[in-house]
Amino acid sequence: MHDCLVNGEIAHSVNAADRGLNYGDGLFETLRVRHGQVRFWQSHMDRLLDGCKRLGIERPDQAVLLREVQTVIAGRPDCVVKIMVTRGTPEAHMARGYAPPAQCPVTRVVSSWALPPGQATTVEGVRNPSDPSHSPAGLRVRLCELRLANQPVLAGIKHLNRLEQVMARAEWDDPGISEGILLDENNFVICGTASNIFVVSSGQLLTPRLDRCGVRGVMRGEILRAFTSRCEQRRISQDMLAEADEVFLCNTVRGVMPVTRIDDRHYQIGPVTKEVREWLDAQ
Amino acid sequence: MHDCLVNGEIAHSVNAADRGLNYGDGLFETLRVRHGQVRFWQSHMDRLLDGCKRLGIERPDQAVLLREVQTVIAGRPDCVVKIMVTRGTPEAHMARGYAPPAQCPVTRVVSSWALPPGQATTVEGVRNPSDPSHSPAGLRVRLCELRLANQPVLAGIKHLNRLEQVMARAEWDDPGISEGILLDENNFVICGTASNIFVVSSGQLLTPRLDRCGVRGVMRGEILRAFTSRCEQRRISQDMLAEADEVFLCNTVRGVMPVTRIDDRHYQIGPVTKEVREWLDAQ
DSSP states (O other), X not given: OOOEEETTEEOSEEETTOHHHHHOOXXXXXXXXXXXXETTHHHHHHHHHHHHHHHTOOOOOHHHHHHHHHHHTXXXXXXXXXXXXXXXXXXXXXXXXXXXXXXXXXXXXXXXXXXXXXXXXXXXXXXXXXXXXXXXXXXXXXXXXXXXXXXXXXXXXXXXXXXXXXXXXXXXXXXXXXXXXXXXXXXXXXXXXXXXXXXXXXXXXXXXXXXXXXBOOHHHHHHHHHTGGGEEEEOOXXXXXXXXXXXXXXXXXXXXXXXXXXXXXXXXXOHHXXXXXXXXXXX | OOOEEETTEEOSEEETTOHHHHHOOEEEEEEEEETTEETTHHHHHHHHXXXXXXXXXXXXXXXXXXXXXXXXXXXXSSEEEEEEEESOOOOGGGOXXXXXXXXXXXXXXXXXXXXXXXXXXXXXXXXXXXXXXXXXXXXXXXXXXXXXXXXXXXXXXXXXXXXXXXXXXXXXXOTTOOEEEEEETTOBEEEETTBEEEEXXXXXXXXXXXXXXXXXXXXXXXXXXXXXXXXXXXXXXXXHHHTOSEEEEEETTTEEEEEEEETTEEOOOOHHHHHHHHHHHTO
């Protein structure tokens, strides 16, 4: 972590009674900064504010958040920013218990971070040949054992309850495997542990519906908007994944990441994936 | 909050990069202190250490935790203690991402709290007639709309991902309603938002199996042990709840709480519930 602001003040800690820590009662966004610009700012804000509405958390002021982001990225033209917004720290006399306090200002935590390896100058995931997980040959990934639970009340939003992702990511430690693909309890394909997934079939871009579980990623949303006539959100079975012409993962930090191997099955980096990457490069 | 120790030091805050805050990657226990004694200490520790094992979190030293609890309850013979144990604050260079860091000492947060209303001298839930939710007539509760998701990887343990409980508790603000009962997605009865449930039928004590969702409460475990020959863990349908002879809720802070009303259905405080309460009073 480089710099961190908590409610606008330089700080590296949060009250131990904060509901974010006690219950995961909050939301987060992870943003990519390139050439000093925050990419897809408004899409991140839209998702964050939608999450606040869904959880009944007071909406933070966008202009205040933007000012805080600009503070933590000063002098760092290429970095990652993480924003957390929690339901806040209740007053002492009612600080315990699940009931959301009536009056409780949200807690804002805004911090900047170094880019992950291989991300120094671009948003694509394949530029650093010294990093096996980001070789030009595309990503090797695996299917996770853990099945995501169906919870429509929380589906789609980027909340702080991330133990499923932690437990799924803990299933492997082979550095040659870049990501794990998660299925739901009905064995439909949902997402990666920290990415969304697109499957290309007969030229169509298919991506899972996220009404029961998963996070509606900002990069996923941008691709859906840019390629709307060729995109479909639908249930995707394991068979459809196996028979796909192309598969790629995406998130705002790593961009569009072609998948060339899922467990023992191999895929080509095809023309549709290349087209999506070229579109992203031009943004 | 009265006193708080973070990793043994007097403090009221936790590092903003802590995995407990960022992912809910940790566990907690809520303990009742009566006459200066921590009730059911070993059962709380057993559940906490089981949770650490399930999540792959380093086990904290029990003796250290007990010393910290004794510090925060000094001079407070009747109070509640909350222990949180998180996977810790990773070192700066690898602080982001779901993968559990290889080397990462756990974070311990131990704090003491005032008892909830009506709990000043006993562990039962019905002693303060001025509090409508704890009247001698028993508790009025409701069925929640939210359905708990099935997630066997996390079921039973008391982890920090509690948004389901927060959202369920946010469904009502009538102070006359003390608790909400949660069903799973198959409409089986599971628990209260902050309690376990027992249903008495033909003299048998029935309590839900918690292999898919819910928390294995310490008080539930003590009752199962004390009344083992008359207890059964099983799936409990809404019909079984409706037709029950008696219903009670339990947790370590409020003890055994007879239910006299679930939405518009009324129940008597029957002999089995009274027997369980008398057993608990004698502990």
